[in-house]
Amino acid sequence: MRRLAAITVTALIATVTACGGVGGSADSGVYTTIDGAKQIDATAPINPFNPQGNTFLGYDAMTLAWPKNDPVDPNRFYPGIAASWTVTPDQGEVVIHLQPKARWSDGKPVTSEDVRTSIGLAYTQGGTAYAVDPKAAGSAADVRVVDARTVKVTQGASKSNLFLRNVLSTVVVPAHVFGHLLPADFWTTLKAARGTGPAAEKAKAQITGLAEKVISFAPAKDVSAGPFTLERVNPGEALLVRNKHFYANQNIAPDRVKVLNYTGNQQIWNYLISGSLDSAPFTAVPTGVLKRIRETEGNEVVKGFSPVAVSLAFGQTRKPYDNVHVRRALAYLIDRSQVTKVASPEAGTPAKTTTGIHAKSAQAWLGNGIGELDQYQVDPAKAAKELEAAGMTRKGGKWAMPDGTPWKVEIHVPASFSDWVAAAKAITSQLNDHGIDATVLTAADYTLYLDELAAGKYDVGFWLMALGPSPYNIYQRIYGSANGWQLLAGQLTHVPPGTQGNWMGGPEIIDGINPGALTSRLNAANPDEQRRIVGTLAKLTNQQLPVIQLYDYVNTQFVSTSRYTGWPPADSDVLRLPAGVWMQLGMIKEKAGS
Amino acid sequence: MNTVIRRLTGHLARGIAMIWVVTTISFVIIRNIPGDPVRGQYEKLIEQGMGPDQAERATAALYGFLPTGSLWDQYTGYLNGLIHGDLGQSLSTPGTGVATLIGSAAKWTVLPVLGGTLLSFLLGVTLGVYAAIKRSGKLGDALAISGSLLHGVPQYVIGLLVTAIFTTLWPILPAGGPVDISFEPGFNAAYIVSLVQHATLPVLTYALASYGGWILAMKSSVATVLGDDFILAAELRGLKRSVLFRYIARNAILPLFTILALSLGMLFGGAIFIETIFNYPGLGLLLVNSIGARDYALMGGTFLVITVAIVVANIAADLLYAVIDPRVRTGGAA
Numbered sequence: 001m002r003r004l005a006a007i008t009v010t011a012l013i014a015t016v017t018a019c020g021g022v023g024g025s026a027d028s029g030v031y032t033t034i035d036g037a038k039q040i041d042a043t044a045p046i047n048p049f050n051p052q053g054n055t056f057l058g059y060d061a062m063t064l065a066w067p068k069n070d071p072v073d074p075n076r077f078y079p080g081i082a083a084s085w086t087v088t089p090d091q092g093e094v095v096i097h098l099q100p101k102a103r104w105s106d107g108k109p110v111t112s113e114d115v116r117t118s119i120g121l122a123y124t125q126g127g128t129a130y131a132v133d134p135k136a137a138g139s140a141a142d143v144r145v146v147d148a149r150t151v152k153v154t155q156g157a158s159k160s161n162l163f164l165r166n167v168l169s170t171v172v173v174p175a176h177v178f179g180h181l182l183p184a185d186f187w188t189t190l191k192a193a194r195g196t197g198p199a200a201e202k203a204k205a206q207i208t209g210l211a212e213k214v215i216s217f218a219p220a221k222d223v224s225a226g227p228f229t230l231e232r233v234n235p236g237e238a239l240l241v242r243n244k245h246f247y248a249n250q251n252i253a254p255d256r257v258k259v260l261n262y263t264g265n266q267q268i269w270n271y272l273i274s275g276s277l278d279s280a281p282f283t284a285v286p287t288g289v290l291k292r293i294r295e296t297e298g299n300e301v302v303k304g305f306s307p308v309a310v311s312l313a314f315g316q317t318r319k320p321y322d323n324v325h326v327r328r329a330l331a332y333l334i335d336r337s338q339v340t341k342v343a344s345p346e347a348g349t350p351a352k353t354t355t356g357i358h359a360k361s362a363q364a365w366l367g368n369g370i371g372e373l374d375q376y377q378v379d380p381a382k383a384a385k386e387l388e389a390a391g392m393t394r395k396g397g398k399w400a401m402p403d404g405t406p407w408k409v410e411i412h413v414p415a416s417f418s419d420w421v422a423a424a425k426a427i428t429s430q431l432n433d434h435g436i437d438a439t440v441l442t443a444a445d446y447t448l449y450l451d452e453l454a455a456g457k458y459d460v461g462f463w464l465m466a467l468g469p470s471p472y473n474i475y476q477r478i479y480g481s482a483n484g485w486q487l488l489a490g491q492l493t494h495v496p497p498g499t500q501g502n503w504m505g506g507p508e509i510i511d512g513i514n515p516g517a518l519t520s521r522l523n524a525a526n527p528d529e530q531r532r533i534v535g536t537l538a539k540l541t542n543q544q545l546p547v548i549q550l551y552d553y554v555n556t557q558f559v560s561t562s563r564y565t566g567w568p569p570a571d572s573d574v575l576r577l578p579a580g581v582w583m584q585l586g587m588i589k590e591k592a593g594s
Numbered sequence: 595m596n597t598v599i600r601r602l603t604g605h606l607a608r609g610i611a612m613i614w615v616v617t618t619i620s621f622v623i624i625r626n627i628p629g630d631p632v633r634g635q636y637e638k639l640i641e642q643g644m645g646p647d648q649a650e651r652a653t654a655a656l657y658g659f660l661p662t663g664s665l666w667d668q669y670t671g672y673l674n675g676l677i678h679g680d681l682g683q684s685l686s687t688p689g690t691g692v693a694t695l696i697g698s699a700a701k702w703t704v705l706p707v708l709g710g711t712l713l714s715f716l717l718g719v720t721l722g723v724y725a726a727i728k729r730s731g732k733l734g735d736a737l738a739i740s741g742s743l744l745h746g747v748p749q750y751v752i753g754l755l756v757t758a759i760f761t762t763l764w765p766i767l768p769a770g771g772p773v774d775i776s777f778e779p780g781f782n783a784a785y786i787v788s789l790v791q792h793a794t795l796p797v798l799t800y801a802l803a804s805y806g807g808w809i810l811a812m813k814s815s816v817a818t819v820l821g822d823d824f825i826l827a828a829e830l831r832g833l834k835r836s837v838l839f840r841y842i843a844r845n846a847i848l849p850l851f852t853i854l855a856l857s858l859g860m861l862f863g864g865a866i867f868i869e870t871i872f873n874y875p876g877l878g879l880l881l882v883n884s885i886g887a888r889d890y891a892l893m894g895g896t897f898l899v900i901t902v903a904i905v906v907a908n909i910a911a912d913l914l915y916a917v918i919d920p921r922v923r924t925g926g927a928a
């Protein structure tokens with residue numbers, strides 16, 4: 001009996017001990033957040049070139065500059081490792097001046113050689129400003145160290161107006177840690193690779209052959225120039241501690257940052273409800289859960305612009321969606337407000353119409369021109385006229401194909417996207433009410449969905465669009481590779497529907513306009529020409545409806561005022577940046593008495 | 595002794611053949627799962643707000659980690675790697691070996707699943723005996739009903755329920771993760787307490803979810819044994835209750851022993867729902883993520899570990915069964 005009592009007491013003490021001290025996040029000087037960009041993998045290297053790498057942009061990993069959330073201009077930035085920069089009007093030459101006080105966490109200064117090495121490493125990964133192919137639009141032709149704190153990057157002959165953006169987005173790593181990954185003759189090889197002939201091909205292969213080595217490299221410890229450095233990581237959390245050498249240390253309030261892993265939105269909701277997080281990235285939240293999150297003391301919601309929209313896209317080679325009248329009829333029957341209310345009431349606003357652009361950007365690009373476009377307000381009578389114009393027939397209250405066979409609208413969505421599934425169900429319900437037999441079909445996961453979409457297996461499916469702020473990026477989603485236009489080595493080609501990922505299958509020329517060519521032109525056009533092209537593409541998209549724009553996403557973030565203050569206000573142009581950048585900019589301060 | 599060695603050799607030969615068959619079948623299935631992992635990763639980045647060019651750059655190098663060559667070449671290369679202890683390179687964590695990832699996840703699976711299995715087994719078996727002996731009383735009924743109820747509730751419901759209770763309504767335990775990163779890893783009180791705190795809800799969920807099965811099985815088994823002639827004979831011979839209880843328990847537990855051994859083998863399959871709910875980075879979560887990312891090497895490696903664990907558990911159960919049940923050892927002559 002005495003033994004039993006002893007065991008019971010021990011168990012009680014253990015339980016009390018185990019249950020005590022929960023909520024370490026509330027420790028003074030600790031900032032707790034979640035990195036929405038990736039799940040934590042404790043086995044991944046501390047390497048920003050590794051997609052799963054244990055580096056956290058804005059906290060330890062630094063880019064030259066941080067993009068502002070501007071609805072129109074993609075070339076507006078806040079300083080990062082670069083204190084300032086100058087650019088020629090044609091973006092042919094970018095001169096970067098580094099922060100004079102920038103140091104790595106091991107105390108060594110950040111120099112131009114670090115930037116040059118980082119650019120060299122970026123070349124091994126290919127793409128954007130650092131494409132090895134000299135014909136690729138917007139690729140750098142030369143990287144020159146001007147002095148210890150100044151670097152000049154020159155654009156090649158095939159110009160892109162995104163060159164500055166892509167250069168300033170370069171992640172900077174220390175040459176004394178990563179430099180050995182580049183062979184001694186790297187820059188000579190790169191020069192050879194930018195030529196022509198077999199020697200150039202061999203040199204290209206040598207450079208791209210370094211990609212795996214660069215991705216796999218695992219430094220023994222984190223040497224960063226950001227406000228924090230990674231102290232340790234386990235599969236559930238990462239701990240970053242203050243970098244005493246950070247150039248703007250006076251701006252940084254927390255001593256430590258805890259990044260929590262998450263495997264699903266439910267965990268973020270739980271963390272928010274329990275008041276554990278100081279800030280959380282955008283997460284889809286049902287209304288009831290949002291209410292509970294708001295009820296937790298200190299929790300606040302900050303909303304801002306997010307250049308992303310969701311649409312219903314058509315396989316335009318598949319009948320009857322090859323007929324523009326059918327697509328228009330569907331646009332007249334879908335109540336976008338109702339769909340948004342059901343699918344994304346907190347993080348979406350109904351699309352005003354289909355332009356291909358997020359409403360906020362569209363206002364800036366098109367101005368009053370939006371009013372001249374068809375708004376596609378719900379109008380069953382117009383829809384019926386459009387369907388009749390397409391030769392569709394109505395039998396027993398149900399619309400049928402022109403040859404009299406039943407018309408069944410199958411809307412495909414990935415099962416894991418709850419707002420898309422809800423939106424698809426709302427749409428099918430609306431279509432059924434108007435005599436169109438519609439069903440929702442789900443793909444097991446997003447990877448499978450994309451594969452089947454690209455293979456042209458779907459008549460109608462959901463598609464992310466309006467990915468701004470660059471107008472090229474926006475229209476590339478509609479008139480890019482998914483619709484047959486491919487830009488390889490600066491050469492634009494159009495491949496037939498059903499091949500090489502062309503699942504949208506729209507015509508190459510519509511009313512004398514080649515939308516893919518215009519989209520590609522957006523890359524190099526000056527602002528006036530861009531405006532004209534965007535106007536043309538918005539009108540064409542509105543008339544032809546390769547997609548029906550359903551709702552524009554709203555960047556909905558959560559912050560807690562319990563421990564920190566100075567959060568970005570609603571619609572701030574830093575809202576899409578990590579909280580580490582907010583700290584760098586001096587925005588977050590410890591709450592008095594916390 | 596020769597018999598044991600002969601049995602063991604036979605088991606091992608069959609086990610290796612089984613592992614090869616399962617490995618081959620899973621290899622073919624995995625390589626034929628539709629979905630382009632690089633496109634999936636690209637769209638994931640787009641969804642997170644990355645520009646198309648940037649996303650393209652971030653994913654282009656992943657092509658180097660995809661398997662190349664004919665299916666046969668890939669298969670022979672895979673088998674050759676396995677023979678040399680190489681499970682390949684992960685695509686979702688490029689540059690990291692599959693064995694490293696599995697090793698890292700395995701330790702987080704063992705704690706909640708093993709803890710939960712043993713806890714539920716001990717509780718279920720002990721209370722199952724009482725439920726059978728007192729089956730006509732209120733206690734027996736209550737125990738049987740608790741078993742039936744918990745047996746019918748899915749793991750994820752129990753998980754969500756205990757999360758709501760212990761992290762929101764009465765917030766005394768952490769909502770997720772394996773351990774608080776603030777504490778220095780090692781054999782120190784703060785770290786161990788944190789480990790226990792974080793493991794409590796996953797273990798509790800697993801134990802509650804499995805407890806019903808054990809109690810019902812044990813109750814049924816004991817009830818069967820209670821009707822056997824040898825129990826009647828023992829009672830008539832006036833044996834002490836403790837001796838009688840041992841007779842009952844030892845005979846009734848035999849069928850459960852096999853289930854326990856297989857459960858321990860299944861342990862390496864992880865507990866997907868529990869790991870997901872509690873953000874516990876075990877093998878189940880690793881497998882699910884690898885399927886989502888179409889990480890062929892990681893999927894193959896995880897399936898292999900699960901297969902080997904089950905085969906080994908089967909062999910162990912078979913051999914140990916002979917130890918605890920003399921009838922098996924002597925071909926039923928005892």
